[in-house]
Amino acid sequence: MYVQRKNWLSGHITIAVRGQSPERFFDLCARYDISVWDMKKKSETEATGKIKLSDLSKLRVVKRKTIYKIYFQRREGFPFLLRELLLQKPLIIGFLLSIVMIFVLSNIVWRIDVSGLDEEMKRKVTVQLEEYGLEEGAFQWNVDSPATIQKNLLADVPELLWIGVKKNGSAFHLEGVEKTIVEKAEEEKPGHLIAKKEGVITDLFVEKGQPLVKPNDVVYEGDVLVSGYLEQMDEEEEEEEQDSKKPVAAVGEVIAKVWYKSELVVPLTNEYQVLNGVSEQKHYLNAGAFLLPIWNFKNPDYQHYQLDVEETEFYFLKWKLPFSYVRQTIYEAERKIEERTEEEAKNMAIEHGKRQLMREIEHDAEIIEEKVLHEREDNGKVKLTLYYTVLENIAKKQPISQGD
Amino acid sequence: MKKLKEKILSAMTRTFDLPSEVTMQLPRITTIGSIHAYIENHQGLVVFSSNELLLKVHQGHVRIKGEDFVLKTMIEKDILLEGSITAITYEKS
Numbered sequence: 001m002y003v004q005r006k007n008w009l010s011g012h013i014t015i016a017v018r019g020q021s022p023e024r025f026f027d028l029c030a031r032y033d034i035s036v037w038d039m040k041k042k043s044e045t046e047a048t049g050k051i052k053l054s055d056l057s058k059l060r061v062v063k064r065k066t067i068y069k070i071y072f073q074r075r076e077g078f079p080f081l082l083r084e085l086l087l088q089k090p091l092i093i094g095f096l097l098s099i100v101m102i103f104v105l106s107n108i109v110w111r112i113d114v115s116g117l118d119e120e121m122k123r124k125v126t127v128q129l130e131e132y133g134l135e136e137g138a139f140q141w142n143v144d145s146p147a148t149i150q151k152n153l154l155a156d157v158p159e160l161l162w163i164g165v166k167k168n169g170s171a172f173h174l175e176g177v178e179k180t181i182v183e184k185a186e187e188e189k190p191g192h193l194i195a196k197k198e199g200v201i202t203d204l205f206v207e208k209g210q211p212l213v214k215p216n217d218v219v220y221e222g223d224v225l226v227s228g229y230l231e232q233m234d235e236e237e238e239e240e241e242q243d244s245k246k247p248v249a250a251v252g253e254v255i256a257k258v259w260y261k262s263e264l265v266v267p268l269t270n271e272y273q274v275l276n277g278v279s280e281q282k283h284y285l286n287a288g289a290f291l292l293p294i295w296n297f298k299n300p301d302y303q304h305y306q307l308d309v310e311e312t313e314f315y316f317l318k319w320k321l322p323f324s325y326v327r328q329t330i331y332e333a334e335r336k337i338e339e340r341t342e343e344e345a346k347n348m349a350i351e352h353g354k355r356q357l358m359r360e361i362e363h364d365a366e367i368i369e370e371k372v373l374h375e376r377e378d379n380g381k382v383k384l385t386l387y388y389t390v391l392e393n394i395a396k397k398q399p400i401s402q403g404d
Numbered sequence: 405m406k407k408l409k410e411k412i413l414s415a416m417t418r419t420f421d422l423p424s425e426v427t428m429q430l431p432r433i434t435t436i437g438s439i440h441a442y443i444e445n446h447q448g449l450v451v452f453s454s455n456e457l458l459l460k461v462h463q464g465h466v467r468i469k470g471e472d473f474v475l476k477t478m479i480e481k482d483i484l485l486e487g488s489i490t491a492i493t494y495e496k497s
Binding site: 023024026027031033036041044 | 448449453
């Protein structure tokens, strides 16, 4: 039994030997190291036995030396089973087809979940996603990376405050946060308005509270501009009435002249790269550690270039396949050196300084004066010290601690 | 050379009490009831049919008679016979 099992994997054949005293043939086989088993004598001139498939070539050698006739009767074992299966074309085609199907289906987007948003926003996001080519049933290799989608979505749907895009196998999970107009807190905490910067007061618009400064006053950072206590009384009186008179939240604007000083350095020569629009695409198959080029083998001879790499991964069921498709786009870059005159550099510095200042100060602030205090040129650079006078709201809320 | 080898072998058989079927090329026949016979160290199959097996051995033949004989395995010097055995006879030649 063991022998039979063992030989099932390698395969065995039942042979019939015909001729005068056929058992002699098997004896000869045994001498030539061909193992024979289950030998039976059917008649005076015919005997059957089983031999291993791998001994077939040896059998041929033995047979050539004799006059016996050999017939193959039954083929058993794995190699024959395999061959039989391989001959079944529909089976093979079906098998391959199913592999291809699984591969294709594994690379399809099956589900897109959008959470954290109301119905309307969900629709908006879904429509936008469809525009990017991301919808249920789309191929994953046509879809951008989650980070790109996230960036694009934030840019294209202005109502979104934030959106997280996560890819989980064949499903995309989006989690959004909508921008909501924050309603003002119903009850503001009582507080003063204090100065957040040093300056000279030019205007006061006080809605609530007791102003403590008047125009043309010089204030320093932290000074109280508008008090939350409505009436500034004598010390004693104040104390008496503190229980009945509660401080209010001071509201108002205090416009003041504020001065800013900034130093800027602008080089006279400027070197930068620009893409000149010439690009070359290369396609690779990334298997493990190395890139196998599959299209566009030549290397462009750009002197300066910028590389853009895009990678598409493939999935089989939930497993990521160890190879991916990589598309490299090589852009030709041109290095440009720009020479500036001193005048140009100076203008640029002023322009730049203004932009920098704009970022620092509030939106509705107004630059009323700008001055170049100092100008110097050395080492191919222009150094400027600029001075700005800005009208801006310097009021800042400071809550009054109620001291209980 | 060969003579010397034979001499040494027979001497060793005597002194070390070695199995004689190994040293003297005699067949060893093991039977299990009357259904199996395991013949080792034979020198060739002469006749085989469903009721008879004749093997050449050292200095003669072994004839096994019975019914429904099947050779379960057959390698160079060993044979496993299956069937119902009725007689084992040694024939000197």
